[in-house]
Amino acid sequence: MNRNKGTFKKACVEALPLAIAIAAYGMSYGVLATQVHFSVLTAVLMSVFVFSGSAQLVAVAMLAGGAGVLSVLLTVVLLNLRNLLYGAALAEGLAPAKRWTHVLAFGISDEPFVLASARFKMVGPDPYYFAVVAGIFYIAWIFAALFGALIGGQMDPQKWGLDLAFPVTFAALLVPGxxxxxxxxxxxxxxxxxxxxxxxxxxxxxxxxxxxxxxxxxxxxxxxxxxxx
Amino acid sequence: MINQLLFIGVLAAVTYASRLLGLTVMAGRNLSPAVRLYFNYVPAAIMVALIIKQIFVPSGGGHLVVSLPVLAACLAGAAAIKLIKKFLPSIVIGIATGLLVRFLL
Known part of the structure; x- marks a missing residue:
């Protein structure tokens, strides 16, 4: 029990700074989703069910550019290729969760991968740590998307330059990498x-x-x- | 609404499948370093393509024209994230620059 408490605290402390960054992306996604005529509800539902910053941002950007659903899906499949690597690398560390690994799989993405792989290297398999980290990111992502969609729905895209937000968001995501x-x-x-x-x-x-x-x-x-x- | 929900459903299934396949099928397999690197480079290539498609837009005559506001916004956003390393302020700077160029043209 005490070990779980310690892990929980450690996961919260380590996830919080990244959760703030994720919330920033989430807010951008929420604003952008409303520009391609997603309602607040559907914009948030996408975050609830997909929970992938790159996939969601690319999908709404491509839809905004008039792309067809098939090409959006193919591009998302391509983007998701790296999840195969993340899953393979995290498999051993998540193995003690047994059948719950199928639930934890939903949390696999860039940021949880970075934190969890560092943790597994240090203390060995620790699915609980992964669950807490992914949970924090998930909550941050959904609420940020909700906030962004609420703001975005109230703004005139041309007047506020929201049409420019797509390319600028990708430029800001691209450059640090x-x-x-x-x-x-x-x-x-x-x-x-x-x-x-x-x-x-x-x-x-x-x-x-x-x-x-x-x-x-x-x-x-x-x-x-x-x-x- | 129904179409959007279907789209979200398929997107969610595709994304979850990639996560689960990694965890189950790919686990324990020795992937070549080249494949690993290739997968890591894909997002950068896709983001560049998305940016280029918004800077160079088709005109009515079937030619490509440069959207100067988008170009300026991207350059300003890229410079801002490089200098201040903060995501949201960089987006705001990029959009403000693009709006300024749009106003001046």
Whole structure:
């Protein structure tokens, strides 16, 4: 019992700073969702059932750009590939939860992965810690989305520049991750490829999927060259 | 409303499946480092494509035109997050810059 109490406290302390950052993203998502005609209810329901910042933001951005449902789903599948890695890496640490691992799987995403993998390295398997961390992030994500959707629904998008919020949000999400030549190479290749695809056929629905599939290969090539040098 | 709920349902299923598959099917398997790196680079590529598609928009004549407010907003937002490292203020700075450019044009 005391151990659980200690784990709970530790999880809260470590999750709180990240929960604030997640709430900021959640608020942006809520505002943006209302711009593609999601009601407050459906915007929040997406957060309740999907609970994935990147998937939700990309989905609403693509819908805003007029993309079809199929291309949105394919892009989200592509984005979700990294969840396979997170799940595989966390499997051992979550194993003591037995059949509850299927519930805990819902919490697998970037931030819980970072905190939980550090914790598992230190103290071994600890599904309770993961559950508390993911729970805090989940609550922060839902309430932030609700708040954002309530604000967004009251604003005139053009007057307040909410149409600009999509690209700015992605720029702000992208830039901190641009560390190291392989990632930068991937980004530069993605700029080139998406321009080519759009030039060939303006408004091309496949631009995002094809760029997402091909550009990371450039990052891999750069990584291999770095290893050789 | 029904369409949106269906969309949310499919999105939720696809996302949950990726999480569960990682935890069950992929666990214990030795993935090649190249595949791991590839998966890690995918989000950056998709975000870039999304940004480019909003900066370069199709005109009525089927050509691409640069949206200067969006370009300015992105550059300002990117510079702000690099300098101040705070998400929401960077978004506000980006949007304010884009609005200013839109007003001046």
């Amino acid at each position: 641009l560390k190291g030549k392989p990632v930068i190479g991937t980004a530069v290749t993605a700029v080139f490829l998406s321009l080519v695809f759009e030039w060939i056929r303006p408004g091309n629905e496949l631009t995002i999927i094809l760029t997402g599939l091909i550009a990371p290969l450039a990052g891999l090539c750069i990584h291999r060259r770095e290893l050789r040098d």
